[in-house]
Amino acid sequence: MALLILNISMAMVVLGIFQACHGAVYKVGDSAGWTIIGNVDYKLWSAIKTFKVGDVIKFEYNPQFHNVMRVTHAMYKTCNASLPIESYTTGNDTITITTRGHHFFLCGVPGHCQSGQKVDINVPRVSAANIAPTPSALVSPSTDVKPPSPSSNTSASIAAIKSHDLVLLALQAAVLFVLFGFSDILA
Ligand SMILES: *[C@@H]1O[C@H](CO)[C@@H](O)[C@H](O)[C@H]1NC(C)=O
Ligand SMILES: *[C@@H]1O[C@H](CO)[C@@H](O)[C@H](O)[C@H]1NC(C)=O
Ligand SMILES: CC(=O)N[C@H]1CO[C@H](CO)[C@@H](O)[C@@H]1O
Ligand SMILES: [Cu+2]
16 A cells, blocks of 8 residues: 555656656746846846747736737837737736747837837747657667767767756656665565
8 A cells, every 4th residue: 555655656756747847837037027127138038948839938917017918020029019919918827838939929018018028938940859868769879870970960969968858867767766666675
């Protein structure tokens, strides 16, 4: 019985890690939120993130003073809020990214976009997520590496396998190891 509970809880830990990885929640502006106060650099905020399809973008703000509009690139560039693709006004808006490419958002309150309240959520069209390591790739990493040119292309492809994914796999391996280790002890 204790073993069963242990197995279930371990499975939930693995599942939790998996879900956390495949649908991260990003709060725009972090603790500052969606605002014109404090000159939050939303360009920098998004530039240092690696967004993926399935991620959730969260806008938190006082709906009396701000809103969220998804717009085209041209409207984003010129802060034109006259014909948004989508509008959000709850002050606690969560938007799940379902497609690759750029997703442009701005605040439609006059002057706010011009003050920098706009953000570009970019999911790279060709991303490292496309070449996620498969078990076979991890077991035999050297088979498809060309020996004559180890410099540029090999390092490029290794860098493409995001360390994030490797950490995840290592974590899952560790959890499974603990699971089997405990099973042996209790059995
Ligand atoms: C704003 O965008 C809308 C929709 O694309 C367009 O019809 C309108 O002419 C634009 N206004 C300005 C001032 O650029
Ligand atoms: C926003 O909504 C989520 C649930 O959709 C809730 O858990 C969270 O507390 C809300 N945050 C604020 C600031 O209202
Ligand atoms: C053999 C091979 O794939 N060569 C490629 C190495 O990477 C450069 C660009 O980084 C490509 O131009 C080569 O075709
Ligand atoms: Cu605003």
